[in-house]
Amino acid sequence: GENVEQHPSTLSVQEGDSAVIKCTYSDSASNYFPWYKQELGKGPQLIIDIRSNVGEKKDQRIAVTLNKTAKHFSLHITETQPEDSAVYFCAGGGSKQGGKLIFGQGTELSVKP
Amino acid sequence: GAVVSQHPSWVICKSGTSVKIECRSLDFQATTMFWYRQFPKQSLMLMATSNEGSKATYEQGVEKDKFLINHASLTLSTLTVTSAHPEDSSFYICSAREGRQVQETQYFGPGTRLLVL
Numbered sequence: 001g002e003n004v005e006q007h008p009s010t011l012s013v014q015e016g017d018s019a020v021i022k023c024t025y026s027d028s029a030s031n032y033f034p035w036y037k038q039e040l041g042k043g044p045q046l047i048i049d050i051r052s053n054v055g056e057k058k059d060q061r062i063a064v065t066l067n068k069t070a071k072h073f074s075l076h077i078t079e080t081q082p083e084d085s086a087v088y089f090c091a092g093g094g095s096k097q098g099g100k101l102i103f104g105q106g107t108e109l110s111v112k113p
Numbered sequence: 114g115a116v117v118s119q120h121p122s123w124v125i126c127k128s129g130t131s132v133k134i135e136c137r138s139l140d141f142q143a144t145t146m147f148w149y150r151q152f153p154k155q156s157l158m159l160m161a162t163s164n165e166g167s168k169a170t171y172e173q174g175v176e177k178d179k180f181l182i183n184h185a186s187l188t189l190s191t192l193t194v195t196s197a198h199p200e201d202s203s204f205y206i207c208s209a210r211e212g213r214q215v216q217e218t219q220y221f222g223p224g225t226r227l228l229v230l
Binding site: 031032034036041042043044045046049051089093094095098099100101103104105106 | 215
């Protein structure tokens with residue numbers, strides 16, 4: 001079945017710097033890759049997603065890139081702000097997973113003012 | 114974006130009692146809903162997938178007789194933890210999707226924190 005690996009597990013950056021979180025997946029049939037942000041004590045919130053027919057997607061300070069050949073995708077946050085501090089989860093899914101998303105282990109991002 | 118609510122947001126119960134958690138899609142019809150549990154500092158663990166009008170599909174290792182899931186309408190799914198024990202204490206989160214395709218956005222509820230004494 002699908003396996004999604006996420007790195008790093010923790011990431012600390014200075015306010016204004018960029019942050020990059022990387023994920024790899026195992027099933028080449030996976031074709032949908034969302035990213036979620038989870039603040040302490042809350043449910044995950046979708047921040048951006050990408051489908052396998054595109055290689056990059058951007059929404060203001062957030063961008064996601066997808067390399068289907070290498071089976072990895074990355075989240076890029078530019079001009080980080082303290083309110084970006086949270087746990088970020090990547091996920092992958094496709095028809096072979098029965099409509100389910102497989103989540104990475106999470107990255108705890110800390111943005112220091 | 115679409116809104117998913119959960120009720121209650123937190124619950125404390127005695128060991129051996131049953132607890133029901135509700136998950137509602139407020140502004141869309143959810144053909145598919147998912148139930149996850151999450152332990153501190155860990156990722157989301159899928160417990161089961163429910164499609165409206167049919168029986169839930171449970172993940173390996175999840176006891177279907179202990180975690181009863183009902184998805185009776187397109188806007189409501191419930192999770193009942195039967196005969197709860199302290200090891201069932203966790204953060205339970207539901208998510209909802211309008212259709213059955215994985216490429217459709219999955220929206221999460223705010224979670225329910227369960228503490229079993």
